[in-house]
Amino acid sequence: MAAAASTAPDAQRNCAPGGALGLFDRARLPLHQLRRALRQPSRLRRLHHAAVLASLHSLFEEDELGLLRHHFTIDAPTFRRLEGDLLGDAAFRSEVESRYRRMRGESLQLFGASSAEDCDRGYRLLYYLVRLAKPRVVVETGVFDGISSAFLLKALADNGSGRLCSIDLPARQPIAASTDKMLHDALPAGCEPGWIVPDELRPRWALRLGSSAELLAPWLDELGSIDLFFHDSLHTFANMRAELDVAWRHLAEGGFAVVDDVFWNRAFRSFTAAQRQPGHVFRGIGLLRKDGAGARSDT
């Protein structure tokens, strides 16, 4: 998932939580991205077709609450409470922002009041999902700066349970089909993957460095069963399918597979077809629940 470099559109921060954006509002989002790209040619050069497809797809997507309602019994006040736990955590926001500004020299614009500038909707979705699913074990491939890891770990901390196991092949140089289209395409000099994760969130975290092709299967064997898998590493068809295939075998009934950048290739679509389940897509992130069961009441 790309943060400040993301070309994924954002919805209005001040829209009613869970309230549907009008088509007019949504249509402005890809336009804003295009305008920004035209102002900054460096962004245009790095614009990936997957980001364009994600922008167009967002015109017709449900919002987060609509998406979550496919899997959880959740009403608007409950969603608002979760949103408040995240957006109202000034310490989390300021810690992540200040680390990012120190190393990258710019703001992430987390939880920004300006819809057009903040690019964190995918991260928020990860947070809500973990809060609602209450996973025991989350496995993530692709850490980079550690923004997604930080959101996952904050959700686990707010749940008071669960741990995150992450795998990352450090991007000391840009990696094709992974970081090469991002505005910042390599780790900052001297930084290790996950450098942005606040210290107080680290006790629930284990990070192993290397390729997911080598590390994922053996670690899953050690873990036995997992409850949520998040792919965001190497977005080749072969790697995405291989990760999904092995993670799915270890996913507990009711667990979630979450896949970033589903428009890079057909891996997510071919996987959902193989499972005979449609899956859902939000801002380029694909979501598939293992049992396909209806809503459950666990909020």
Ligand SMILES: C[S@@+](CC[C@H](N)C(=O)[O-])C[C@H]1O[C@@H](n2cnc3c(N)ncnc32)[C@H](O)[C@@H]1O
């Ligand atoms: C898009 S970035 C991850 C961004 C992060 N998930 C976030 O949203 O904050 C992709 C990461 O996957 C790593 N990566 C690339 N190829 C990999 C591989 N074969 N196995 C594991 N990680 C890989 C890259 O070095 C990079 O750190």
